Amino acid sequence: MKQVHLPYQYDRRRPPPLRWSTWYLFALKLATGLLLILLIALLWLLHRNEIDEQRSALIADVLWLEQTLRFHLEGNAEQFQQLALDLTRAGRPAELFDLRARHLLRNSPELRQVLWLDATAKVLHGMPTLTLPRVIDEAFGDNPVSRSLELARLGKPIYSDAFRTIEAAQFEVYVPIFADGAYRGALLAVYSLNGLLKHQIPWWFAERYQVRAVDGNGSLLASKSRIDASPTTLTHPISLDPPGYGVTLQVTAYRSPGNLAQTLIATLVIILAAAVFWSLWAVRGLIQRRVSAEQALRTEYAFRKAMEDSLMVGMRARDLEGRVTYANPSFLRMVGFSAEELIGRAPPMPYWAPEEMERTLQVHNHILQGNAPHEGFEIRLMRKDGSRFDALIYEAPLIDADGRQTGWMGSIIDVTARKQAEEVARQQQEKLQVTARLVTMGEMASTLAHELNQPLAAITSYNAGCLNKLDSGNFNPLQIREALGKLAVQAQRAGQIIRRVHDFVRKSEPKLTPCDLAEVIDDSVGFIEAAARNRGVRIVREIQGMRPELLADPVMLEQVLLNLMRNGIEAMAGLPAERRRLTVRLGQVDAQMEIRVIDRGPGIPPEALEKLFTPLFSTKADGMGMGLNICRSIIEFHHGRLWVEANPEGGSVFVITLPIHRQ
DSSP: OOOOOOTTSSOOOOOOOSHHHHHHHHHHHHHHHHHHHHHHHHHHHHHHHHHHHHHHHHHHHHHHHHHHHHHHHHHHHHHHHHHHHHHHHOSSHHHHHHHHHHHHHHHOTTEEEEEEEOTTSOEEEEESOSSOSSOOOGGGTOOHHHHHHHHHTTSSOEEOOOEEOSSOEEEEEEEEEEETTEEEEEEEEEEEHHHHHHHHSOHHHHHHEEEEEEOTTOOEEEEEOSSOOOTTSOEEEEEOTTTOTTOEEEEEEOOOOOOHHHHHHHHHHHHHHHHHHHHHHHHHHHHHHHHHHHHHHHHHHHHHHHHHHHOOSEEEEEETTSOEEEEOHHHHHHHOOOHHHHTTOOSSOTTBOGGGHHHHHHHHHHHHTTOOOTTOEEEEEEOTTSOEEEEEEEEEEEEOTTSOEEEEEEEEEEOHHHHHHHHHHHHHHHHHHHHHHHHHHHHHHHHHHHHHHHHHHHHHHHHHHHHHHHHHOOOOHHHHHHHHHHHHHHHHHHHHHHHHHHHHHSOOOOOOEEEOHHHHHHHHHHHHHHHHHHTTOEEEEEEOSOOOOEEEOHHHHHHHHHHHHHHHHHHTTTSOGGGOEEEEEEEEETTEEEEEEEOOSSOOOHHHHTTTTSTTOOSSTTOOSOHHHHHHHHHHHTTOEEEEEEOTTSSEEEEEEEESSOO
16 A cells, blocks of 8 residues: 655654754844945945045145146236336336336236335335325334335345235235346235135136135135035145245135935935845844744644643544544554554554444444544454454544645544443442342341231131131122132232242343333332331322333332332431321423432431432441442433432432433
8 A cells, every 4th residue: 555645743853943043143133234334334435535536636726726826926026027127228117117017907907006116115106006005104113115125125026924904905026126236126016815816716616615815813814715615624725925924825625516426326325225224124023933933833842742742542633535644642552553554544444343344434434424423432443462442432523724624533532441340330230239139128028027917817817707608608609709809819919029029139131111100109119118107107109190101120110219218218217207208209391200209307418419329328327328329320221310309398309300202
């Protein structure tokens, strides 16, 4: 037969440990951290590279600006030197000065004024005015014009320091005039710092940078800018030489509008990094939930495995075709086969007993058709060593996660020990019944003599009367017939008494025959009436008119009634004579006949009610404790019930119910 592999059955391998998940989560965290660090480092490097490039460009532009201003001032100084030389050679120097000064002022807007000074600082000519650019305060003894003129004697253009006027900051350049080697004065040119920055700084430079001219104290002299530069932008200072004297050009880069594509890429990278981080975080959550679920599954598996190993009930699963798909260790120990010998096997199973094969197969097919009895069923199975055992089996549909039936799950209980115990109990019960009969017979022996004494005495009396009549010759046949008839009735009564005693004592199997419970009650009352009369107890019979016949063993029912009536009679021994009344009531309740044996004794203590029908338990000092247990077994044999209730008038009520329509 082809072996079917069922992966989930008896795979004793435990699930692999979950350490990989810990390492996986750690690697995930490490990768995420490294990714973030690399992204931050990349952005920082890009930013630093951009700043370095911007700084390099700023320095290069500042150097270019410084060189441009220098070239421009030196170019103007050369023109003034040429004018100073031409003035010493010209025939009409005043006209030449006006012409050349006007030309210089027109071509260099930053020039505010051009003066021709003699050696004593007297203004000989000037354009556009003849006034000096700044007021000289002789009281302080400091005349920068005279000092500059003296310095100009050295033969080189002399630049003054920057000074403020009402209009703006200015500085001057003094170009000496020599004629025939003698110093004749100087040409004074006045520059406006604002004009110099305004006209010499190109527009593209102003678009990028803010240019400010400050003195040695950091005070602003002039500037050219669209807006105020941010203090966080790059700045590069450079000395303005000429004119020097601490004047510095501070060039500050405007905040770069930035590269839109680079900004967009960086933004996308950040968004993608955030998305990756979020996805990794989500994956981490999923993994954690999966790990938790796997851990819970492992715990549940371990719990079910422990529970499965500890079960004393055998579990066996079969698919819809009857093949075994699962068997727990308890079932394997029960039948003695291994899992490999059973899993995948189809009927007939190796643990089916040959003598029960036909019935077992019938039950098996009955179950597969969906007709498994809910109350279970008993069947005899065979172990691997050939020994038999009785099993109680409950079958239930096996439903998968989708709600579909995939087979049948059966729980098997080995009831061999229980059935053996029941058999021993049954045999013991039969022996006890015989013992009880003998005991009852002994108790009834004294009353039997009295019972038989009455009919025998009557027979003797009738017999003596007949003989006397025959001897006297004074009689008629009717009188003799009547006496003989009464004699026969008493003889039959004596015979019935003897037959009941014989049937009661004789051990016989229960014989179910149609019987009238009223007759059973009458016979029982007649059997025990003498004993009751001796104890002063009056037995009252309450029997309804219409009553159906039952299939029962009248002798066993008589035994039950005798036992109950005898207990009632004994319970009323200590009562006043007027209360000693034992009632036997017969009636029909629905589909059952009901017999009530009512006494008016002290009743049964509550603590004894639960154990009243327990074997070997008795409320009497000389009792064996088997009478009521035997009575209940007899009633249950007839599919009836026996219980006890409290009598509202005092005493106890033993109730017997027997089904009417039982076949």
